[in-house]
Amino acid sequence: MSKEHIETPTDETLKSNFIHQEIDKDLQENKNQGKVLTRFPPEPNGYLHIGHAKSICLNFGLGKHYNGATNLRFDDTNPVKEDVEYVDSIKEDVKWLGFEWQGEPRFTSDYFDQLYAWAVKLIKKGKAYVDDQSAEQIASQKGTPTEPGKESPFRNRSVEENLDLFERMKNGEFEEGEKVLRAKIDLASPNMHMRDPLMYRILKRHHHRTGDKWCIYPMYDFAHGQGDFVEGITHSICTLEFEVHRPLYNWFLDQILEGEPAPEARPRQIEFARLNLNYTVMSKRKLLQLVNENYVSGWDDPRMPTISGLRRRGYTPASVRRFADEIGVAKRENVIDVSLLEHCVREDLNKRAPRVYAVMNPVKVIITNYPEGQVEWMEAINNPEDESMGTRTLPFSREIYIEREDFMENAPKKFFRMDVGREVRLKNAYIVKCEGIEKDESGEITEIHCTYDPNTKSGMEGSNRKVKGTLHWVSIEHSKTVQVKQYDRLFMDEAPDGHKDKEFLEFLNPDSLSVIDNCYIEPNYKDAGANFEDGIERYQFQRLGYFCIDKDSTEKQVIFNRTVALRDSWSKKKK
């Protein structure tokens, strides 16, 4: 089957995966009245990255596929690290990717009262207790995966005392670290998470939503599963590391639901392997470090694997969704080659980006037999992949720029470009012949002299002649000067954070950004009809790659970011 169009979100055909099969089974058993409700539950403590995009596409894709819905919930149980800045960026990124969450975004902090009540219920059942020990003491009693833990001396306090203490924790009578609430489960469990995990800790911090109402905050483990339950989530899709938490979530729900009527839906957690991409890092901590220590310009630096970085780099939402679909979903550890991501954006942009002429590394060409002062407006197709995008005109004159790399003295036969005595075609203009060159003292070419054949204007009969090379060009007099930022991979190592003895920063690529201040572009590139749903202008610079206009552009200074170069089988061959 040929790929005529890259799928739009509505007709996206999801690749099947094991999660579909599990949900299909649940549906066959008529669990949850046949409903499917998923959720995307980020913590607002950083910007979303391509790994989150996988999760977003999975969760929202599932909701759509099963005619259900997907909630956006912020798991904001740790005011120390969280911020509204992140809430806003996450909403923007999910929307940009093309997904809609059900109703308003949810916040785990909306459930703090309920969680508190449930904690009290557990205390009353003798399933939770206040522990006065320090973090270190508790840790030292946890045991190891192979040795059982030891009981806290406070484990068997009376219900009354626990109730009193917990309320006083809530009232702010104790300082941070003085007391915690713990679940009373099993210190000998082979699952470390069942060894009397913490439920609440004292944090006298301002919360971005609840303000100063609380000075105790639930731990993620005591909040996440209940958040899903409260919302009626049927399938809680998460990454592999939470597999060992699943029994704990189920235990909490069992405790909470005891004595209650059977709920309409009870979340079922299914885990999948997170995305890893080579030549980058994906941990929030490391991304934050890159930002804070100014190795990049910000979360949306086009070299970052963040969604905002990809957006600024020029990736389209469709290309990211396609990528998420291509990589699939499974439980085994995986490392995806960035070339697949690049393939996805090329595939989309090839279909949709208008072609324009720009010269990044110019050398001057004088067409000696072309009349001085004459200008011809040449017609050019905006996108050979999409006739409906029409044509525009661009000016041709006696003095033009071509790429320095498109000329070579004494070039080998396989070099299909310009050399003295050779003919090449100037795309959408004339066939020209190189007659000679001029150099400066250092030997660098300063001018190339050509003659043109007036009978070979594109469209004329005479232009049908076979010529080995076709070059792009711009008229010097008419061209506009813009800045171009070229990006290369941020790290030189395939797995920058995969070395025990070396820090990932050691592998930073010093050439990951190169700025070209004088890039020459045809004057009417805006007429080429760049039209993208997110309003970002994207173009193909003929023969060079895909570029988009950076948000920092001004009228005086237009900045283009290179999204990705065109595939280049010539440069590969040279090696």
Added chain:
RNA sequence: UGUCUCGUGGUGUAAUGGUAGCACAGAUGGUUUUGGUCCAUCUAGUCCGGGUUCGAAUCCUGGCGAGACAACCA
């Protein structure tokens, strides 16, 4: 020396007891006014051993290997 999870071309991912397929990457050729696109062809795989079966990537068993888990993080 625990519990859980996972091993299919270089990288991902299908095949759910019945011809190991697809994508990316790589190679070759064709078309081309982008060395792009497109088209065609090729390279390359079931971790190992035993068992069940007419038949095993799939089921059983024993190894081996990888990952996760011992934060008042999520």
